[in-house]
Amino acid sequence: MDEIEEDTNHVCYISLLADSLLLEIFNHLSLIDTCIGIRLVCKKWFDLSYDQYLWTNLDLTPCSTITDCTFVDILNNHPKIQKLNLSGCFNLTDESLFRVSEICRDLKDLSIRNTLFTLDGVCSLLSSSNLMTSLDLYHCNEILNGLTTFENVSKFKSQWYLLKKNLKVVNIDGALFGIMSSTISYLTELEELKIESCQNIDAKSLLSVLTSCKKLKVLKVTHKPFNYPKITSPDDELVEELVARMKAETIGTSLTFGITHLDMSESDISRDGIRWMLSCMPNLTHLVLALCPNVSDLTLEVLEDQCPFLEHLNVRGSEHIQCMISTPGVGGGSITDVGLAALSRGCPRLRHLNAVASSNITDLGVTTLAKGCPRLETLLLDVCTQLSDRSIAILPDLCPNLRHLDLSGCVQLTGAGISPLITRLSHLRHLSLRTCRHVDTLTFVNVARDATVVRSPLETKDNVEDSSIYNEPTEESETANKPSLYVVIPLLECSKIAHLDLSFCSKLANNSLKQIAYYCPMLVYISLMGCHRITDKGINLLLCYCVRLTSIVLASSKAQRSSVSNASMWGISRFCEHLEYLNVNGCLQITVEGLADVASHCPGLVRLDCSVDGNKLGEFENTLAKVRNIINLNRKGFSPSTSPSKRFTEIQISVHFRTRALAFPQGRYLPDRLSNINIF
DSSP states (O other): OHHHHHHHTTOOGGGGSOHHHHHHHHTTSOHHIIIIIGGGTOHHHHHHTTOGGGGSEEEOTTOTTOOHHHHHHHHHHOTTOOEEEOTTOTTOOHHHHHHHHHHOTTOOEEEOTTOOOOHHHHHHHHHHOTTOOEEEOTTOHHHHHHTTSHHHHHHHHHHHHTTTTTOOEEEEEHHHHHHHHHHHTTOTTOOEEEEESOTTOOHHHHHHHHHHOTTOOEEEEEOOTTSHHHHTSTTOOHHHHHHHHHHHHTTTSOOOOOOOEEEOTTOOOOHHHHHHHHHTOTTOOEEEOTTOTTOSHHHHHHHHHHOTTOOEEEOTTHHHHHHHOOSTTOOOOOOOHHHHHHHHHHOTTOOEEEOTTOTTOOHHHHHHHHHHOTTOOEEEOTTOTTOOHHHHTTHHHHOTTOOEEEOTTOTTOOHHHHHHHHHHOTTOOEEEOTTOTTOOOOOOSSSSSSEEEEEOSOOOGGGSSOGGGEEOOOHHHHHTTOOSOEEEEEOSOOOOOOEEEOTTOTTOOHHHHHHHHHHOTTOSEEEOTTOTTOOHHHHHHHHHHOTTOOEEEOOOOSSSOOOOOHHHHHHHHHHOTTOOEEEETTOTTOOHHHHHHHHHHOTTOOEEEEEEEGGGHHHHHHHHHHHSOEEEEEEEEEEEOOOTTOOSEEEEEEEEEOOSSOSSOOOTTOOGGGGGSOOO
């Protein structure tokens, strides 16, 4: 019987799943994880990694240096590709597109932005892809260079015309839209149109597309900061000309569009222009006016009258842009409590608000907004410096559904205002308190009323300085042959916060970190950058409870160095088995041995940022290479050390490792150099 129980303890239950379920799970992994991660687990997973179901969506953006030869090999092995993303793959030529047109007959989604494909290659692909529903040709300069003759333009337009019954999503730049606008008007099934870098668009052409494409739901007309002074100049009169033509069209008739998502970031649209635009879009639910210098309280008052169904609003940075503009007559004030009051009255369905860098918002405005918009889920109030605990502490009562809250730079906030957010917002997942320098003590009530004793992975109390958190085992536990060290873990209401940013909260100490450890066991990401009062004692206590951490930032500033040492690295190596990213830049007390310990015990570690002595760089590389396979090592910068006792040149290093196991395979830190490996 004991042998049977021992065998059942080693059963790999995921291997009992059907192949169809495994394929559905693997389909959510990145390309690198599919080619490297799952193939190294077992023979069954190796065979499943070649299943055509996993290769209907091919994204090669992490492999920007891939060549035609490797890409053609992928196509020959996986001809059922339906979604293909080649953005940034600058080494690919038209030969790749010719092979795509021959092999991938089921292609529906294509993105080749920022590539060097020419007009001949694109036309060849479009002629054979009758099922194409999405096309992204943004910043394809070689295509524009080929549209210099009437013959080439006619050829290109004819290929687009063949897609008029299927094409639903188009993303191009302003120069290409100016040539293709008449053809885009024939795309009767078009639902999403994105035009970027649109300094020279003709308003008449844009209005023609809006009136012809009756199914258009998403419109994005934005600038890109390639020529920033021109963006903020009033010389670009696209929006105002478009509004004028709308006024002319509405004389004696009603002009309405079915657009629900509108993005006009970085445009010089005025209050009157916004009013006329929104009057033609009664069903608008998403509006983005980020970095628009004319956005002010008057703009939000227009939304009160015109947008009763608005759910997402982004007005970030309007005040910041106004401060940067020196052109007379540009800028229409800033967003204050008056504008937030207008939103609360006219937009009761608002769920997401981005008002970053609106320094004139006070407690009164936030309170009024929360009362009128109880459905708020995302509230970004970064650098709203006049906010205090008075308004923040009552958010749990007025907006109980908040999931994402950013209060970075709100320097008046203290622990008294932050503690209720963590304890009473049951849906909160993301909280950012970056540079809230007065947040010192975090106290969560009713945390340890009910607790249970569980086994701790620590071996001795001496490993962590704070031995008060450990309880001696009872007589019953000794008879059960349990170890002599236990940790008290609270079972009552714990916060579900996964992302917590406490960077540069300089008054934060170990006591607050102890409260976070008790109450936030679901943490996946935590940043303690610049928290110089935090020591190894507090960090190891946090690691004991928050065992799901995948990203840890402990970087230190040059002005006030952190006291974090190898003791914290010991805790990370023992508790954080799912760690993917670690940043200890500026922590001079951490040695190469401590970093090597983390690298050897955390198989999922993908990226490590640290500071080393320039004279010992070779020793550092050799030590890490003995415990892990290093893919890439970059020197991010160097500076003389400010410590008088350590006279050396400090070098910031970013190390990329190859994962040894399938821990949390997301691959978001993998470098482009992986594309040089034949993994397909």
